[in-house]
Amino acid sequence: MNSPRYTISGTVLKLAATISERLAVFPVSGSFSAEVLSPRLRRENRIRTIHASLAIENNTLSLEQVTAIIDGKQVVGPPRDIQKVRGAVAAYEKLGAWTPHSPTQRYRLTAKGRQVLRQGK
Numbered sequence: 001m002n003s004p005r006y007t008i009s010g011t012v013l014k015l016a017a018t019i020s021e022r023l024a025v026f027p028v029s030g031s032f033s034a035e036v037l038s039p040r041l042r043r044e045n046r047i048r049t050i051h052a053s054l055a056i057e058n059n060t061l062s063l064e065q066v067t068a069i070i071d072g073k074q075v076v077g078p079p080r081d082i083q084k085v086r087g088a089v090a091a092y093e094k095l096g097a098w099t100p101h102s103p104t105q106r107y108r109l110t111a112k113g114r115q116v117l118r119q120g121k
Contacts, residue, residue, distance in 0.1 A: 050088045059084055 051059075051066045059081045061069075068075050069085045 046092060050085065050092065054081070054084055054088060057084070061085060 047063065047067050047070060050070075051061070051063045054061070054066070061075070061077050061081050065075045065077055066085050069082060070089055075082060
């Protein structure tokens with residue numbers, strides 16, 4: 001029989017109990033319910049994903065500017081960077097309709113993907 005490489009001290013036990021108590025209360029709270037958090041978290045993840053993906057390609061817009069563009073607000077920045085955000089948002093919205101493993105749609109996906117990214121539509 002293997003023995004654990006750690007010892008459970010009184011401090012560790014108290015911390016584990018505190019964490020358990022807080023986790024038990026979390027889902028019950030109305031402002032933190034799954035119905036409320038899910039859309040908000042999805043939106044935030046989408047914004048961060050778009051921002052990070054474009055930052056890799058040297059897009060200079062900040063997370064706040066990307067958020068503003070997604071919200072339909074005017075942003076001051078390089079026009080090409082703004083267009084890339086719009087294209088990424090459009091591609092993200094159409095992602096569910098694309099079937100990349102279909103042999104008949106492989107070319108169409110590439111051509112359509114380029115069009116979406118260039119025009120943002």
